Amino acid sequence: MACYLPGGVPEPVPSCATSAEQAALAALRSAYPALAARYGAALGHARAAALGKLWVALSRERIDGLISSVSADRATLLLSDGTRLSAPLAITDAFAEHPVGLAVTRHGARPQLIDHPVALLRAVMAAQPHRSDADRWLQLSAELGDSVANHALGLVGESWRRERMTSAGAPGGNSLRWAARRAANDPSFSPLALFEQAVVDGHPLHPGARLRGGMTTEELFAYAPEWVEQVAVRIVAIAQFSFAQSSLTRRGMTDLLRRWHPEVADAAEAHLRSTRRNPAGYELLPVHPWQLGHVLTHRYADALADGRVIVIPRARLLARPLLSLRTLAPTTDRRAAHLKTALDVRLTTATRVVSPATAHNGPVMSALMAEICRREHGFGGRFVSLTEWASGSYRPAPGEPRDAAASLAAIARESPERHVSDGEVALPVAALAARSPRSGRPLFADVLEELASTRRPACSDTAERFLTSYCNCTLPALFTLLSRWGVALEPHGQNAVVVLRDGLPVRLLYRDFGSIRISTARLMRTGLRPPALLGALPTEDEDELRAALFFPLVGTNLSQVVAALARAGQTDSARLWRLVARWCRRTYAALTTDPAIAAQASRDEAALFGPTLPAKSMLRVHMSAAPHVPQRVMVPNPLAPDQVGPAG
Numbered sequence: 001m002a003c004y005l006p007g008g009v010p011e012p013v014p015s016c017a018t019s020a021e022q023a024a025l026a027a028l029r030s031a032y033p034a035l036a037a038r039y040g041a042a043l044g045h046a047r048a049a050a051l052g053k054l055w056v057a058l059s060r061e062r063i064d065g066l067i068s069s070v071s072a073d074r075a076t077l078l079l080s081d082g083t084r085l086s087a088p089l090a091i092t093d094a095f096a097e098h099p100v101g102l103a104v105t106r107h108g109a110r111p112q113l114i115d116h117p118v119a120l121l122r123a124v125m126a127a128q129p130h131r132s133d134a135d136r137w138l139q140l141s142a143e144l145g146d147s148v149a150n151h152a153l154g155l156v157g158e159s160w161r162r163e164r165m166t167s168a169g170a171p172g173g174n175s176l177r178w179a180a181r182r183a184a185n186d187p188s189f190s191p192l193a194l195f196e197q198a199v200v201d202g203h204p205l206h207p208g209a210r211l212r213g214g215m216t217t218e219e220l221f222a223y224a225p226e227w228v229e230q231v232a233v234r235i236v237a238i239a240q241f242s243f244a245q246s247s248l249t250r251r252g253m254t255d256l257l258r259r260w261h262p263e264v265a266d267a268a269e270a271h272l273r274s275t276r277r278n279p280a281g282y283e284l285l286p287v288h289p290w291q292l293g294h295v296l297t298h299r300y301a302d303a304l305a306d307g308r309v310i311v312i313p314r315a316r317l318l319a320r321p322l323l324s325l326r327t328l329a330p331t332t333d334r335r336a337a338h339l340k341t342a343l344d345v346r347l348t349t350a351t352r353v354v355s356p357a358t359a360h361n362g363p364v365m366s367a368l369m370a371e372i373c374r375r376e377h378g379f380g381g382r383f384v385s386l387t388e389w390a391s392g393s394y395r396p397a398p399g400e401p402r403d404a405a406a407s408l409a410a411i412a413r414e415s416p417e418r419h420v421s422d423g424e425v426a427l428p429v430a431a432l433a434a435r436s437p438r439s440g441r442p443l444f445a446d447v448l449e450e451l452a453s454t455r456r457p458a459c460s461d462t463a464e465r466f467l468t469s470y471c472n473c474t475l476p477a478l479f480t481l482l483s484r485w486g487v488a489l490e491p492h493g494q495n496a497v498v499v500l501r502d503g504l505p506v507r508l509l510y511r512d513f514g515s516i517r518i519s520t521a522r523l524m525r526t527g528l529r530p531p532a533l534l535g536a537l538p539t540e541d542e543d544e545l546r547a548a549l550f551f552p553l554v555g556t557n558l559s560q561v562v563a564a565l566a567r568a569g570q571t572d573s574a575r576l577w578r579l580v581a582r583w584c585r586r587t588y589a590a591l592t593t594d595p596a597i598a599a600q601a602s603r604d605e606a607a608l609f610g611p612t613l614p615a616k617s618m619l620r621v622h623m624s625a626a627p628h629v630p631q632r633v634m635v636p637n638p639l640a641p642d643q644v645g646p647a648g
Helices: 021-031 034-063 117-126 134-167 175-185 191-196 217-223 253-260 262-274 290-298 301-305 356-377 377-381 429-432 443-453 462-483 519-524 540-569 572-591 598-610
Strands: 002-003 067-070 072-076 084-088 104-106 112-114 233-238 242-249 282-287 307-323 327-328 338-341 345-349 348-353 383-385 388-396 409-413 424-427 497-503 506-511 612-616 634-637
Touching: 002 327, 034 072, 034 117, 034 134, 034 356, 072 424, 112 117, 117 134, 134 217, 175 424, 175 443, 175 497, 191 327, 191 424, 217 253, 217 290, 233 253, 233 262, 233 290, 233 462, 253 282, 253 388, 253 409, 262 282, 262 307, 262 338, 282 290, 282 338, 282 388, 282 409, 290 301, 290 307, 301 307, 327 356, 327 462, 338 429, 345 356, 345 572, 356 377, 356 383, 356 388, 356 409, 377 383, 377 462, 383 462, 388 443, 424 429, 429 443, 429 497, 429 540, 443 540, 462 506, 462 572, 462 598, 540 572, 540 612, 540 634, 572 598
Parallel strands: 383 506
Antiparallel strands: 002 112, 067 072, 072 084, 084 104, 104 112, 233 282, 233 307, 242 388, 307 327, 327 338, 338 409, 345 348, 388 409, 424 497, 497 506, 612 634
């Protein structure tokens, strides 16, 4: 991971593997011996990616009192004990694709090269050897090591999947065109799932982007989207008096399962009757198979013993694991409801259970968003809020831990592909920065190729055409929701799904209400009654409300799109940001013509173009005594006038 070099001149040398990397390679050799030779190259890519993300996070968040600076060709971090670290200037680009061999130089009597994020983190730790929070730093170090090892495995899985597609008669070519053609002939084929599973690099900013804390490598091979096409979702029956549910209509989770998967409901009914129980007294809930094997048997032992929770042995629902790992798309029909399941696995900063507040709020927010979209005339067909139809969770008995509800819960969400017409393809925005699942080239290359084939002389620049249409689908709806209705969505690359026709964005689909914020005051101004929400969603803090939208929109979504588009289109990212800024100004100019919200929209616009934006902490939250409480840090705003120019 690091080395000292004679004569004070740093040169790249091979690095030793961490224990996580050695364990991952051993598991790969055991399960897929023919693929083991690929792990070394994949590891180089994974280390470089995580090293770059860690450098950005350390400098952005001023972890441990770090001081960051840049010169003409080098970036520098000054540690608390005076140690100086330097790296190529490109390491400061949060969305850069760093080459294998990226290294940080630790300056001193004996210069040291650091090419692994764990070694970089240890160098920061060494600057304060007697720290009180050493255990948290050590935990973060272990998680970074696991993430790098998992990312390398994912890259191997990605290359193997591409080979399987080629051997199945789908060599090379444009993946968007191929997916649209196949979907037209096969209702069970899901282009969305194909592109969700192509997002192998994980969170674009978090150094621990591929952490799957709690899963073994063998379990990754069984459940992770980069390794398997489908998993068998399990079904449990929960006694009605131990079941909490929320639904948009009278059709709850059980009714939805019966509608979309009658064979599962029939199997449950038959099993309950065979055990002399009345099916009418039970509700059905989908459960991730990992959760069934690791959590149910011990946490719900009493409920299983007395019949409040019953595992249905012959009920299995085949589904494709999506980008978020615990959200699954049934294989029978791409328009069937997606299932968001509880998973006691740590991904980046959180264990992905389904809290009672999240389960309750989904259908409630869906009803509110449906009414807003109706009053906004569907935003001209360019924006759709996906419905969370129903949720269900275990209701703990007196004396049981209250958090037991979150580990046995699920949400049924509308499939994005219900809003896709013939010839169109839906994919998460994060996939635009990924590689084509067929050719391995940047997916944006396929997008721009599709655009170029339409030959629209009004705008010969395909990158500009794409971004113009993308802004038209995205910004008017999101800014209107914030300024007029007080609803701040969280449109990062996983929650935002873009629908393309011939490579051109035609609508944006939004999913997941877990971390949004709502201003009751703004909403009441429109005459709508505030919904009965649980948890932290309602807020009258203007800064928090704007931050909930602006960072995921600008700091992740648009930043990732602009960076990937600039690379694929071989164009200047500053020019693309100027285009985004013009669209933002144009959108707010339209909003301020409404006297009811003109002042509010002007204040929102001023915050959007401020010198900095509040960004979610990627590392500081790990160091906190309350790691589940989100923290924000201020980061440079790519839309600030000094970045895009005063004219915007």
